[in-house]
Amino acid sequence: MQKEDCFYLGKIVSKFSFKGEILVKLDTDDPESFLEMESVFIDMNKNLIPFFIEKSSLQKSNLLRIKFEEITSEEDADRILKKELYLPLSFLPDLEEDQFYxxxxxxxxxxxxxxxxxxxxxxxxxxxxxxxxxxxxxxxxxxxxxxxxxxxxxxxxxxxxxxxxxxxxxxxxxx
CATH class of the missing domain: 2.30.30.240 (PRC-barrel domain)
Known part of the structure; x- marks a missing residue:
């Protein structure tokens, strides 16, 4: 997956638990629409790497708490801290005729x-x-x-x- 085929979803801002959970600051007005994601792409050294989501929930208003399948410890979480998350453009919701991305x-x-x-x-x-x-x-x-x-x-x-x-x-x- 190439970055130009994706949109910026947010950034991993902190660790949440010793089991590798992280918090993502979402760049959206509608954080609820991203609760059912199965995976996201994380920018790792200019490469988009897929990470699969075990579970996610909203934390406060625009923070998404995520537990990735592959991230099981604080040390694992440290590797992705401050990284950016992306989704394919096809995941963007349809807009009204007079609205645009x-x-x-x-x-x-x-x-x-x-x-x-x-x-x-x-x-x-x-x-x-x-x-x-x-x-x-x-x-x-x-x-x-x-x-x-x-x-x-x-x-x-x-x-x-x-x-x-x-x-x-x-x-x-x-x-």
Whole structure:
């Protein structure tokens, strides 16, 4: 399994018991939907390795307590501490027509209500407090906050993202 075929699920943040249980901080608004997983992929030295789940339960609000079949001691758990967990993209739940996962819209044409054709969506930077659309416009990068108020509509068939951003936001990158 390749990382580009997967989505980031969360990170192992601590050990939970001397029997090798661990706690995972999930990167999701719906942690309950990940309680029935049979396995996950753990990034071990840039390779995704499958680990099979013996049992799991929610701990607090967004922590998932997991007991892996292969992890039976604290020493085993130490090997996977601070590692990232991934699942295949096919595990993502279906969304409504006007909703999207970030990976789905890369390569879409971005059109603004005032400005017109802005450019091609090259990526989404979600490492900042406010996620940003990264749009290429004639060799320049334009950053637009990912904000429901700015998104007019999404046309998945035509691969178009229609925005209505505040006046001057796009132009400030072009001066």
């Amino acid at each position: 970030f990976h789905e819209i890369i390569g879409f044409h971005v059109i603004d209500k005032r400005f017109g054709e802005v450019g091609l969506l090259k990526g989404i930077n979600d490492s900042t407090p406010q996620a940003l659309f990264e749009i290429e416009h004639q060799g320049k990068e334009i950053l637009v906050p990912v904000n429901d108020d700015f998104i007019e509509r999404l046309d998945k068939t035509k691969k178009e993202l229609h925005l209505n951003v505040p006046e001057g936001l796009i132009e400030m990158y072009l001066d």
